[in-house]
Amino acid sequence: MKLYISVVKFNWLKVLAYPFEIIAFFASRFFALGFLALFWYALAKSSGGGMDFRPLVAYFFIAAAVREVTYGQDTKFGRYIQQLVNRGEINNYFIKPIKTVPYLFFSYAGETAMGLIYAVTTLVIGLVILPPMTWFNVLAFIIFIIFSLIISLCFNIIVGLLSFYSPEANGFRNAFNHINKILSGSLIPINLFPAGIKEILLLLPFPALIFTPTYVLQNQLGRVELLQLFLPALLWSIILIITTRYLWQRSVKTYEGVGI
């Protein structure tokens, strides 16, 4: 673990070399959130009181935090792996006496550590706008964040693995990202979908990435509802861990590094 902490620190220091980039990172994220808030404000106004603006904005602030902490959107960690494979730089990791995936993950986590500061900020804003009802909501949030991280990492690694088979796999990654954006609740909360569609969507792994952790923090939960959210998240976590492990081992065997 000491090694991984050093990896995070080292990569974070590389980011600090460009302070204007850090400012731009925050500006970019807050502009995106601002436009989202403007959109839902305009929509709430158009609904003539049918939609409440406050919980919607709180939802998107908390969702932004979840997305950032778990890498639940845009599969950027997957892209990071793809780039290493395409440039042949992954050779450097394979020849080291380390576990490749955790090492890559902590390198990436160091490079994107400013996302954590942003996540804490948006989480606090979201909680101020709409505080959680009980401590149970906070506990459920923490548990679902862990599921979200597991599922997200598995998706990211699977997307990264595509580059072992095709040197340019951006198109497939983008296709996955578009599906993920709408089905995870990043673009629109799942509870705004018509009831039948919502129930089908909740059986998929995508809502566990962003919607479920955000939802359990903000809403009063009955036992049945909690189970409906918990079981798919648990099952998909197990399925994806096994699948990702298998695919990683299989893909690495096909890899032909330049110079090896």
Added chain:
Amino acid sequence: MKEWASKIKLYWRILRASIINTFETETAYFGNNWGNVISTIIYVAVQILFINVIYSRVNTFAGYSKNEMYFLFLVGQFSFYLLWGISETNNQNLIKDINRGSLDFLLVLPVPSLWYVTFRRIPLLSVARDGLPNIILIFFLINWSQIHIGLINFILGAIVFIFGQIAWECFNFLLVLPAFWTGEAKQIYSLNYSLRDNNQIPFEGYRPFFQFSLSFFIPTLLLSTIPASIMLGKASALYLLPFTFFIAMMFLIIKNKLWNLALKNYTSAS
């Protein structure tokens, strides 16, 4: 006159070489081409689903019916692919060149540098491959009998659209220039993604303060929301046409001036 003709000839030769060179690179990865087609079709499907979910809750959004919203989406997609084809790859390459010092090699070439870095790569195949299916799909989705677009409004809106693309291209380019001073501008440049991602809100949905500042300082509303509004006859071109012309010219001048200033400050890698 002869000097002008040879200048234009040179500019055209650079453009032609860029198009051919980019085409050869694009056709090298066949599998990824299919991935991109799938990706863009899924994107449109997601956006259509999004609009449908929204309109299951409201009848009109900022005065726009569902069909008018599709139209706004169509103009937004058209703008996206046009600008993506011209500036996206070139701006990202310019950041990399400054960061790695390879801009030196471009500056010593006997070509006008600003023109060259702006039009170095023109990915016509990618634009056609990704943009056309989307645009055709949305075009046929719109019930044209339910929206009213007059010829004059359409022409005026199209002119405003062109000015808007010029202004936004220049604005994007300005986001690259800090790399000359700081060495890196990836995150600064990524501001443009957040700033342009607003074509889901009609022009009429913004308060006057945002309508002005998001047109004048950050010309993001000129991309699709204002042209769509003019074409639909909702906003008046009488004031917006000269306004967008002024903004486009202003950003063109700023782009030229700051490019020269940036070059003077370029310390190069060697």
